[in-house]
Each structure stands twice: as C-alpha cells, then as structure tokens.
Amino acid sequence: MLALRKTAPAPGLSLDEVPEPGRPGPGEVLIEVAAAGICGSDVHVYEWTGSYEFMRRRLPVILGHEFCGRIAAVGPDVPGLAQGDLVSAIPTIGCMKCAACAGGFAQRCESRRTIGLTSDGAFARFVRVPWLACIPLREGTDPVLGALMEPLCVGDNAAEVGAVTHGDTVLVLGPGTIGQAIARAAAWRGATTVVVAGLNDGARLQTARQIGATHTLDLAHTPDLASAFLAATGNRMADVVFEATGHPASISQGLSVLRKDGILVTAGIHAQPASIDLTALVRNRQQIRGAHASQRRGWEVMARRLYETPEAVRPFVSLVMGLDQAIEGFEQSKARGVSKVVLQPGLAMEAA
Template identity: 30%
Template sequence: MKGMMDAVIKTKAAPNSMEFASVPIPEIAPDQVLVQIKASGICGTDHSLFHWNAAIANSYKLSYPSIFGHEFSGVITEVGSQTKDMAVGDRVTVNPILYCGQCSYCAEGIINICDNRPFLGTDYDGGFAQYVAVRAQNIIKLPDAVSFKDAALMEPLCVAIHAVERVKPEFGQSAVVIGPGAIGLLMLVVLKNMGVGNVIVVGTDADKDRLETAKTLGANFIVNASEEDSVAKIRELTGGKGADVILDAAGHQTVVEQAVQMAAKGGRIGVTGLPAKPSELMMTQIAMREISIVGNRAYNLKNWFQACNMIAGGLDVGPIATHVLPLKDWEKGMDLLDQKQGLRIILEP
C-alpha cells in the first residue's frame, strides 16, 4: 500500500452523510495513471448528492464509501506499464466519462451517450481527494498557459460548448440563457465569443449577484424574472420576434414551458438543466412555429480540445471560480452553494 491521503467521502445513501477522512492512496492498473489533484470543483451534481436528491442519486450506481468530484486537474505522479505518451510531471485535466469505445455511439464520437459510460466521481472515486487513479485515455494534457484552477473549470466549459453547438446559433442572432449558474454563465461566455448578437441572461431574485456577474461577462441584457414577466421582456428586447436560441441551464420544469413562449419562429431550445418534474407543452404551438427542442448531455471528445484551446488562447473563465478553499473546508463550499453564493467553489487538496 502506498500510504494514506485526505479525502471527502460519502459514507451512506442518506442526506449530508459526508466527512473528511484519511483513506488509502489508490493503486493503479496497467492502463491507468495516478494524478495528484491540485484543484477540484464542486458541481451541482456533487451538491445534489451531498443533500441526497433521490432523482439524481438513482441515476448512478454508487457504492460506499464513495469519493465525489469530477471537475479536477493535477499532475501525474505515476504511470501504468501499458500507458503511452504519459510521463510523471505532466500537468493534466481529466474527462470523467469512462466511455466504452466499442458501441455505435462511441464509433460516432458521441461518448456522452455511450451505452456503457461509468463516471469518475460517482461510479468510481473522483476528485475530492489528494490522488485519483485515472484511465490514461481519459487524460487531457494541459498547455503551460492553462492554470490548474482554470483547468478545473474545463469540464463545465465543455458542457457549455456542447450545449451551444447543439442549438446552432448563427452570427448576429439573439440568444437567451435561463439560469445564471456556472454552466449558464459559461454558455454566455461561449455565445459572446462566437459572435452571437444580443445575449440575454434570465434569473430570479436568488440570482441577483449572478446576474451582475453576467453583466461583467458580456451579457447585453439581464432579466430578473421575480420582478418582471420574463416572456414579455424577451419579446420586447427582440423587437417582438422572440429569441432565435434559448438555453435552459436552470433545471426547473417551467423553464422549457417559458422558453417556448420566448422563442422566435424556427427557434431552437437547448435543454441542459435536469428538472425533477415533467413540463407541460402545447405541441401544436411547437409544430406551427417550427420550434426545435434539443436535449444536451455532457460533452463529446472534441469539446475537450476546443475548451483547452479556448482557455489557452485567452478565454477568461476565472470569474466563474468565485471561491478557492482547502479540501478540509469542503463543507463551507456546500454551505456557500446552499446560499447561492458564488458559482464554482474550487477545493485544493
């Protein structure tokens, strides 16, 4: 055994059953590398699993003790005998989808909907620890220009890139992002960097600080749906036409219902949020106005290289990492998210 390491572990299938503990440093298989983690982000999934949201928890095959965390970066400290082009000291981030590489979806490069896709940080131990064992083919090497903190934001940036690509925005079109959390604000950044025209970000009273952040990140308009009718306001801001592209990053069942009312004829609605309840939609209206509703899950392989190149090329994702805490203060990070303070909380083991 290599020794012990600090980690945050989920001890049982119940709310709040996580603790800071000392556990064995993982042994690696011949096709794996050992990564010493330098930065690890707390995702909304991690937050939901901490509080034990049953709808999300039942989507994974969890075993206990379990180490969450799937947005992380670090340095390779050990390489398996069957790995290629990997070396101790390499600065890396990690694609947490352990895609099979053999199904028809993997053959098309759409690993996000692979038939057999265990996930680091749920099905296997993840990044809320000092070390993690990772399959070598899931490693993405980092350019020197990309910091560990920014690299820990690369996974949510991939989510945003994939979602934006799926709704196919065009130069000068109008776009709405509903939900100004980390993913929603990264969607905003991606849209602005693509040359989309007006980008409008919609939130609620609970998102006031995040809406202000949206302004600093380039939103043309912000809308507080707690204070005004968001559908009417989007119509007004688009000259009565409605928005060409709408992205749901909120995950509430009413969002797509509202998005249909906000959309222009031929509008495209991308669904990234994961509501716990079904939405009610008038399909006649969707058909008559040729509105498309597109589901988005995670990211494809190419999105990792896109995200890496964008950050290395100067894309500023730094404002998304609002707090940096030592790993032992993980519970403070969860408290901040409970209070809707901050966006991505970064833990440093």
C-alpha cells in the same frame, strides 16, 4: 488521504481519511489534484434531492468530476503522457469494448461510468483515471481555471447542440455555472445578444455579465419574462433558448419567446416531468433538443482558449478553498450567493 465522499443514500457528505488509490494499472495514470470545482450536480448529490439514485449501488464514492492536476505516476501502456504533465480529464469513461466506444462516443456507451459520481473522483489528493480520459493543458495554464474545463465544455456542447451562430439572439434560463458557460460559449460562437435570466440570483447574474452576457434579467424584479426579454432585445424573439434551471415550468417560458423554427435546448436536470403546449410547438415548427455532457474535440479547443484568454473565464470562480473547508463550500454553493467554488486539496495539506 483526506477525501470528500458520499457514503449513504441520504443528505450529507463526509470528509474521511481513506487509502491513496495506489499504483496506476495498465492504461491508467495517477493524478495529483491541483484544483476541483463543486458542480451543481455535486450539490444535488449533497442534498440528495433525487435524480441521482443511480449512484446508490456505487457508494461509497469520492465526488469531484471537474478538475485538473499533474500526473504523479503513469501505468504500463500509456503513450504520450508523462509524470509532471498538467492535465484535465473527461469524466465520462466508456467500456472501450462496445461499438459506441470504438466510434469515439463514450457518452453513448451503455456501460459507461463517471469519475466523481459512479467511480472515485477528485475531491482528494489523488485520483486514478484511464489515460484516454486525460486532456493535456498547456504549461502555464492556471490550475484553478483548469478546474473549469468540464463545465465550460458542457456549456460549449450545449451551444453546439443549439447551433448558435453569428448574429444570434440567445436566451439562457438559469445563471448557474452551466448557464454561465452557455452564455460564454454563445458569445464565442458569435451571438450578438445574450440574455441570461434568473430568479433572486443577483450575484450569479453579475458573473454572467462579466463573462459575456449582454443583458441579465432577475425575474424577482421583472416577473414577466416575455416582456422583459423583448424589451431587452428590441422586440426580437430568441433564435435559440437554453434551459439550465431544472425547473419544468421554464420550458414553457422559454418557448414563449422562441421564434418560429427556433431551437430550445434543455440542459437542466429535472426532478419532475414538464407540461408543454405541443400544438403551439408544432405550429411554430420549434424544436426541443437535449444536451448533456460534452465531446472530446470540444475539450481540445477549450484547453487552448483557457491558455490564450484566461481573463474571459476567470470571473466564473468566486471562491478557492482547501478540501478541509469543503462542506462550507457546498453550503455557499447551495445558497447561490457565489458562482463556482474551487477546492484545492493541496491547501489543506500545506496548513496541516
């Protein structure tokens, strides 16, 4: 089968013919991938910009951790899933032997692996995963939207970490998919003002407005974030600020418009340490919290939302392409002229 792989610790990806994963073992299922999204982290891996050195000893690996598809085969000891079921999958896989895993927190497992980063992922016709990773999607869910499950759940988890609630004023720094997903999640949680800021990011800010941002700021045109933010909110400071840029300077920028006792959630992957004024943070009693990945219960809620309100999330997807066009999709994602690019391995096969 055709697969998009990272084969060496250097810039680039390669589209290779590789063997199919084979029959699922005990507790595993084989999924025929319907759609898989290109994530910002995949672009970092493509460019090999740092922060992904942990992949080095797992190479070569097939990328793709945001996906959905139909179960093609079920291994022994798999209760409750059958061939033909439409599923997405939580990419974080725990060892299922340690106390963290027993408590249902695979994210805290020291031996966890990640589908599409440290074990083979979904930029291929088939991916083999533990059945426990699977989240059933309702029959009739658009598979292209099913590929949004993971980033939507990451955004929703960040909103939960930030304790966003009814009537909140929220600032999201960074209009990439995670920033967009946070904006959508904040709106779902009742935030009444959702401001998304970017830098030279017109296309993705437009998507942010389509998915629930009440205001957007392009800092290329309004370089002073604080005054532009306060003008947008009628001089209300933010209750919660989200940093989804990965730029260390954005932490201080975000703190400058955060109210006393407010929460700043950082969700960006930073290649450099940040420098912040801790005395101001202490005097303002502000909190900084880290948010990463997602929790299973959030996935079950999101599966229902995707089925019931597909139009709330459809604007996330800018382009749908065959797997054979993957490098073009990565280049478009890198240039930030598009929002989510979704690859469909089946499209390439139909054309062949």
